[in-house]
Amino acid sequence: MRYAMAIDTKKCVGCSDCVVACQTENDVPIGYCRDWVVEVMDGTYPQLEMEIRSERCNHCENSPCVRCCPTGASHYGEGGIVLVTENKCIGCSACITSCPYDARFVHPKGYVDKCTFCLHRVKKGLQPACVAVCPTKCMYFGDLDDPRSEVSEILKKRKHKTLIPEAGTKPQLYFLI
Amino acid sequence: MNSRRQFLKISSLSAAGLIFGGGLLDAFAENLVKKNPSHFKGPFDFVRTPTYCEVCFWKCAGWVYKDENGRIKKIIGNNDDPNCNGRFCPRGTGGVGMYNDEDRLKTPLIRTEERGEQTFREASWDEAFDYIAAKLQKVKKEHGPESLALFSHGSGGKYFGKVLKGLGSNNIAAPSYAQCRGPREVAFLATYGQGINSPENTDIRDTKCLVLIGSHLGENMHNGQVQEMSDAIDKGATIITVDPRFSTVASKSKFWLPIKPSTDMALLLTWMNVIINEELYDKKYVEKYCYGFDQLKEHVQQYTPEWAYGVTTLKPQQIRETARAMADAAPAVIVHPGRHVTWYGDDTQRLRAVAILNALLGSWGRRGGYYNPEKASVPHFKLPDFPKPSKNWRDAMGGKYELADLALASGVCDASIPSPEMSCAIKAWIVNGTNLINTLPNQANTLKAIQELDLIAVVDTMPMEITGYADVVLPECTYLERYDSLRVSQGREPSIALRMPAVDPKYNTKPAYWMAREIAKRLDLLDYFPFENLEDEIDWELQQVGTSLEEMQRIGVKRIKREYDDLYFEKNEDIEFDTNTGKIELYSTALAEEGFEPIPVFVQHPEPQEGFYRLIYGRAPMHTFSRTANNPNLTDLMDENTLWVNPKVAKEWDLKNDQYVYLENQDGIISDFSIKVRVTERIRFDSVYMVHGFGHADKRMKRCFGKGISDTQLISNVMIDPIMGGTGMRGNFVTFRFDNKKEA
Numbered sequence: 001m002r003y004a005m006a007i008d009t010k011k012c013v014g015c016s017d018c019v020v021a022c023q024t025e026n027d028v029p030i031g032y033c034r035d036w037v038v039e040v041m042d043g044t045y046p047q048l049e050m051e052i053r054s055e056r057c058n059h060c061e062n063s064p065c066v067r068c069c070p071t072g073a074s075h076y077g078e079g080g081i082v083l084v085t086e087n088k089c090i091g092c093s094a095c096i097t098s099c100p101y102d103a104r105f106v107h108p109k110g111y112v113d114k115c116t117f118c119l120h121r122v123k124k125g126l127q128p129a130c131v132a133v134c135p136t137k138c139m140y141f142g143d144l145d146d147p148r149s150e151v152s153e154i155l156k157k158r159k160h161k162t163l164i165p166e167a168g169t170k171p172q173l174y175f176l177i
Numbered sequence: 178m179n180s181r182r183q184f185l186k187i188s189s190l191s192a193a194g195l196i197f198g199g200g201l202l203d204a205f206a207e208n209l210v211k212k213n214p215s216h217f218k219g220p221f222d223f224v225r226t227p228t229y230c231e232v233c234f235w236k237c238a239g240w241v242y243k244d245e246n247g248r249i250k251k252i253i254g255n256n257d258d259p260n261c262n263g264r265f266c267p268r269g270t271g272g273v274g275m276y277n278d279e280d281r282l283k284t285p286l287i288r289t290e291e292r293g294e295q296t297f298r299e300a301s302w303d304e305a306f307d308y309i310a311a312k313l314q315k316v317k318k319e320h321g322p323e324s325l326a327l328f329s330h331g332s333g334g335k336y337f338g339k340v341l342k343g344l345g346s347n348n349i350a351a352p353s354y355a356q357c358r359g360p361r362e363v364a365f366l367a368t369y370g371q372g373i374n375s376p377e378n379t380d381i382r383d384t385k386c387l388v389l390i391g392s393h394l395g396e397n398m399h400n401g402q403v404q405e406m407s408d409a410i411d412k413g414a415t416i417i418t419v420d421p422r423f424s425t426v427a428s429k430s431k432f433w434l435p436i437k438p439s440t441d442m443a444l445l446l447t448w449m450n451v452i453i454n455e456e457l458y459d460k461k462y463v464e465k466y467c468y469g470f471d472q473l474k475e476h477v478q479q480y481t482p483e484w485a486y487g488v489t490t491l492k493p494q495q496i497r498e499t500a501r502a503m504a505d506a507a508p509a510v511i512v513h514p515g516r517h518v519t520w521y522g523d524d525t526q527r528l529r530a531v532a533i534l535n536a537l538l539g540s541w542g543r544r545g546g547y548y549n550p551e552k553a554s555v556p557h558f559k560l561p562d563f564p565k566p567s568k569n570w571r572d573a574m575g576g577k578y579e580l581a582d583l584a585l586a587s588g589v590c591d592a593s594i595p596s597p598e599m600s601c602a603i604k605a606w607i608v609n610g611t612n613l614i615n616t617l618p619n620q621a622n623t624l625k626a627i628q629e630l631d632l633i634a635v636v637d638t639m640p641m642e643i644t645g646y647a648d649v650v651l652p653e654c655t656y657l658e659r660y661d662s663l664r665v666s667q668g669r670e671p672s673i674a675l676r677m678p679a680v681d682p683k684y685n686t687k688p689a690y691w692m693a694r695e696i697a698k699r700l701d702l703l704d705y706f707p708f709e710n711l712e713d714e715i716d717w718e719l720q721q722v723g724t725s726l727e728e729m730q731r732i733g734v735k736r737i738k739r740e741y742d743d744l745y746f747e748k749n750e751d752i753e754f755d756t757n758t759g760k761i762e763l764y765s766t767a768l769a770e771e772g773f774e775p776i777p778v779f780v781q782h783p784e785p786q787e788g789f790y791r792l793i794y795g796r797a798p799m800h801t802f803s804r805t806a807n808n809p810n811l812t813d814l815m816d817e818n819t820l821w822v823n824p825k826v827a828k829e830w831d832l833k834n835d836q837y838v839y840l841e842n843q844d845g846i847i848s849d850f851s852i853k854v855r856v857t858e859r860i861r862f863d864s865v866y867m868v869h870g871f872g873h874a875d876k877r878m879k880r881c882f883g884k885g886i887s888d889t890q891l892i893s894n895v896m897i898d899p900i901m902g903g904t905g906m907r908g909n910f911v912t913f914r915f916d917n918k919k920e921a
């Protein structure tokens with residue numbers, strides 16, 4: 001099993017609903033977020049282009065954050081989801097420094113926190129909170145090892161990219177372009 | 178009544194801090210239900226209760242989930258709801274912040290005057306109601322009932338509306354009309370004999386071409402509409418966006434026309450010219466359904482693409498190409514009517530041009546164009562007749578704006594300022610859920626009107642600026658803590674939705690229904706409030722349509738089957754439109770009768786003088802109106818507005834990103850606060866842009882006080898639509914200042 005997410009930059013309007021839904025679902029304290037929206041602009045008026053992306057932890061297949069964690073708090077969970085065990089985390093922040101995507105933060109309670117692909121929901125057969133709420137339905141989630149999952153289907157059909165592929169982390173967050 | 182008290186009893190347990198495990202609480206509830214099968218109207222399911230969202234007017238239906246401690250955890254869309262399809266927008270998802278906001282109004286307040294200093298003191302509900310009732314009666318006696326007015330937004334307004342009508346006044350106004358969609362309604366009424374209403378009857382889901390003129394879908398998260406636009410993108414629809422700003426949706430469009438602001442009418446007329454002269458219009462449709470084609474054809478000859486180039490700065494080729502793209506997609510094309518269309522004072526005429534263009538393309542009544550909406554009919558309990566008002570706001574306007582089909586908020590405000598022309602002086606305001614200080618344009622005028630009043634009572638959940646001017650402040654509980662009237666929506670399939678309290682009201686706050694009824698009691702108007710509780714009234718209504726409160730508490734939303742299969746016109750169907758000629762009026766006989774142009778004419782609007790820029794304002798998806806700026810969840814996403822400035826302009830003024838500046842408008846008004854500069858290519862060099870709803874001046878809203886600036890403060894040039902009284906607000910120009918002190 002290999003969980004992955006694909007995000008359609010052609011449909012995302014950057015409303016940040018995914019951010020609020022994640023905050024209420026996962027009790028992310030105000031002032032912090034596990035996902036965020038990026039707008040990239042190019043050109044000069046009136047020849048302009050813009051890409052909007054909802055970003056979060058890439059659940060890298062080859063993740064530096066897991067490799068560098070001294071206590072084993074950062075680890076691979078079900079379907080390759082990268083997780084942090086709260087009570088094993090000593091808050092040393094080595095993983096934060098090693099993540100090229102700036103996907104992690106120190107929770108006010110002292111441990112490192114980040115996106116979990118909402119494993120607690122996925123286990124119940126639900127979609128991650130951000131995917132379920134998105135008004136433009138621009139996010140697709142599922143198992144890449146299952147060729148008929150929504151995410152496999154869409155990646156077959158559409159051109160896509162990952163972020164900073166040169167870092168060699170093998171991200172599992174795909175952006176449809 | 179039995180039921181209500183029991184409900185309160187249960188919820189007050191959790192409010193008092195008693196924590197039950199989920200199981201225990203459920204068993205407790207079940208027990209109660211068993212004991213009281215017919216009367217128990219509290220939440221059956223303590224985990225999930227239905228609501229419909231109150232953050233904006235789209236009214237998406239959803240579920241409020243509580244955690245094991247009975248505290249509200251999250252709000253999620255209801256899958257059965259046609260308005261939202263199970264997906265809330267960011268503001269709706271962040272609605273919990275409205276409930277959790279510790280700056281909320283907490284208890285009734287009455288203005289006192291102590292040693293020359295005006296302050297508020299806390300009051301009991303009884304005192305507050307006695308005060309209001311006495312004042313209303315006094316004003317009615319001294320000035321007549323028509324001197325009472327209500328400004329309303331959202332659910333609570335209806336209840337106070339009954340009090341007002343019971344007293345003999347129908348001066349009931351909503352800023353959403355004269356400040357937002359009024360011109361569009363009048364324009365479509367004049368053309369098709371039918372307005373657009375809300376949610377819009379645009380068939381975006383199936384369209385092949387969506388034309389947006391200054392309409393920022395996606396930044397204004399009108400939920401169902403944004404969802405359908407996304408579906409249309411999936412299906413490869415062409416989007417044409419006309420906007421001086423590279424908006425979010427411009428970035429998703431095949432064609433972006435970076436038009437010079439205030440010249441949209443020129444483009445619309447030129448599109449008609451191309452479509453008619455290249456014979457791209459729907460000939461059969463126009464012949465069968467339309468009136469006045471020959472006059473229109475002749476009228477638009479003057480508006481050639483080459484002429485439009487000089488006016489709009491859009492290339493003739495671009496104009497022709499987009500006209501052909503629309504015609505290619507026709508009739509599955511929507512020239513979108515927009516929302517918040519009060520721009521330059523000729524807005525009814527501009528929206529008439531939009532309506533006419535749609536008619537030429539044959540999109541009204543066609544799949545992928547405009548569908549025929551249906552609204553559920555829910556009978557209301559028969560009330561005794563209201564006394565007939567002898568005068569209303571219209572009389573105060575001296576025969577102006579005859580075509581407005583609803584009361585004008587700005588008109589009612591004007592009628593509160595004594596003047597020789599006004600025969601109807603308004604003396605008392607009830608303001609429900611609308612922050613008039615930031616909602617009505619021309620703040621100075623609003624403040625002047627307020628000074629003339631004998632009573633201003635404000636109902637709100639937050640200490641908005643307007644509460645600072647009130648004599649009495651009535652703190653309403655949020656929509657998560659109350660029942661409200663049923664949501665009855667129009668759509669492809671009509672639907673009704675229930676809102677019920679998920680938790681007990683926090684602090685000393687109360688539902689508006691209860692407040693209105695308490696005031697009615699003191700004015701001897703209880704005949705208009707036959708139900709002690711709103712839930713009893715809702716239950717009565719639901720039973721008339723074959724359901725019940727109990728069922729709706731379980732399902733939240735009920736879709737009601739359409740009576741007829743008439744979403745679109747049948748082929749060659751004979752249709753009588755509700756206009757003078759019974760046809761779609763390209764040439765408006767109603768406007769001609771009233772002495773207005775029967776076919777829209779392009780009028781040039783003033784341009785900024787040297788060093789000034791047109792002030793354009795709009796929406797951000799995470800905020801709405803001026804009411805969300807203090808919401809902890811939404812402020813977290815965006816806590817101030819920024820000023821978009823083109824790099825060329827920034828260079829000229831030596832402005833840097835993130836620098837704070839003040840703005841001064843053409844009338845010398847300087848913003849109270851400063852705004853952060855955002856240098857971006859996404860805005861034209863002749864304009865600046867900011868998001869509406871910031872720059873709050875009431876210190877009691879700790880999170881948003883002084884953050885960003887208020888566009889409303891800078892809108893002092895208001896261009897009134899002569900046809901329906903809409904307040905055009907895009908004709909203001911600003912320049913940069915580095916302090917906000919007036920030069921000597």
Ligand code: SF4
Binds near residue numbers: 063
């Ligand atoms: S995105 Fe960062 S935190 Fe997430 S798995 Fe990759 S390296 Fe680790």
Ligand code: SF4
Binds near residue numbers: 021023034056131
């Ligand atoms: S998958 Fe879950 S945890 Fe990750 S960003 Fe989405 S909502 Fe947040």
Ligand code: SF4
Binds near residue numbers: 267
């Ligand atoms: S569009 Fe958003 S704010 Fe408006 S009613 Fe729906 S969820 Fe609420």
